[in-house]
Amino acid sequence: MKKCNRLLIALLLLAPLGLAAQSPVGTWKFSVPGQDGKMIPLTVNIADNGTYALDFGADGTVDTKGTYSLDKDKMTIQDTEGTDCTAPGVYTIMVDEKTLTMTRVSDGCPNRGGPEGVMKMERG
Secondary structure (H helix, E strand, C coil), rough: CCHHHHHHHHHHHHHHHHHCCCCCCCEEEEEEEECCCEEEEEEEEECCCCCEEECCCCCCCCCCCEEEEEEEEHHHHHHHHEEEECCEEEEEECCCCEEEEEEEEEEEECCCCCCCHHHHECCC
């Protein structure tokens, strides 16, 4: 019985760490193909206030801003500035300490998420 209680206490203490690991908040980096086929570095800053900022070219200039909301493992994103398409997109997310993977469920902006609909980012 004591082992069971200890295990339960350990799980309860570690549960918040598991939830924190699922947070997409932070700075993420990945590359997207440009019109000429060359890869363009992209930095994404996701804030804990429900907003994000994209820096195409990783030159320190914010090119696109938007808002997001989370519902368990689903993230709804919507660009609000710096783009012609402001339709929402829904993505399943997987987060660990080093990577954020967003897989398209649906998106009103056809070019967002690339042809495969998967964005895999590294913590930066």
